[in-house]
Amino acid sequence: MKKIIIPLFIVLFAACKEKHDKQESPPDGFNDSVAIKDTVVKTEVEEPEPELLSLDDVADTAFVRLRDYSRDFVYDMKYATEDNFLKTKVYDCAECYVRAKTARALIAANTELMVKGYRIKFFDCYRPHDVQKKMWKIVPNPQYVANPAKGSIHNKGGAVDITLVDKEGKELDMGTGFDFFGKEAHHDYTKHPKKILENRKLLKETMEKHGFWGIRTEWWHYNLTSASNSKVTNFRWDCE
Ligand SMILES: C[C@@H](N)C(=O)N[C@H](C)C(=O)O
């Protein structure tokens, strides 16, 4: 037995030494310190998603940032860009604030839509009263922009401008773009192809089921019925 173990030990030792030598001595013309400097390993650490908050103990009238309560919505806040009918960016950053009661109703509607493979995508949510005044200066037509003298339900945290997206995030065809101020955007314009009318119907019926009502002239606009008497507000949200 002794006779076998000793040569085996010698072979193993030699193999280890060879490996060690290879690691220790860099090839000719290869500088060790450069190798160390060049081998900076960049590890991208993904920030953990902040925990969602609960709406359980939040007063109905409190303003909340929707993304703190659900990760299931899609956002394309048009007035935080220049791609809107004002042709100017009127929000410092893209956030969706609404009253807590509006948030609860939106989450319920979205939960129902997700079972069918769709989600709500936002174009606008709470809108400061000053922005309503700017809009009215450009389009002083109550069919398309609420008169700031009275205030819009957006100014009360109870209205949203929305569409639906499918599982791939693609918008359903609603016949016109957002803020298309013409008869083709009206709910009672029935000359659109069947699929478009069905898409609008799905959005309208779901929103109505959860306490919202639509206005005749804009397929994207929904008011929460119980927000009609909330106060017109002009606060601006914080941007990080
Ligand atoms: C401007 C448009 N997106 C809109 O929300 N219109 C309604 C009527 C409003 O201003 O309340």
Ligand SMILES: [Zn+2]
């Ligand atoms: Zn609206």
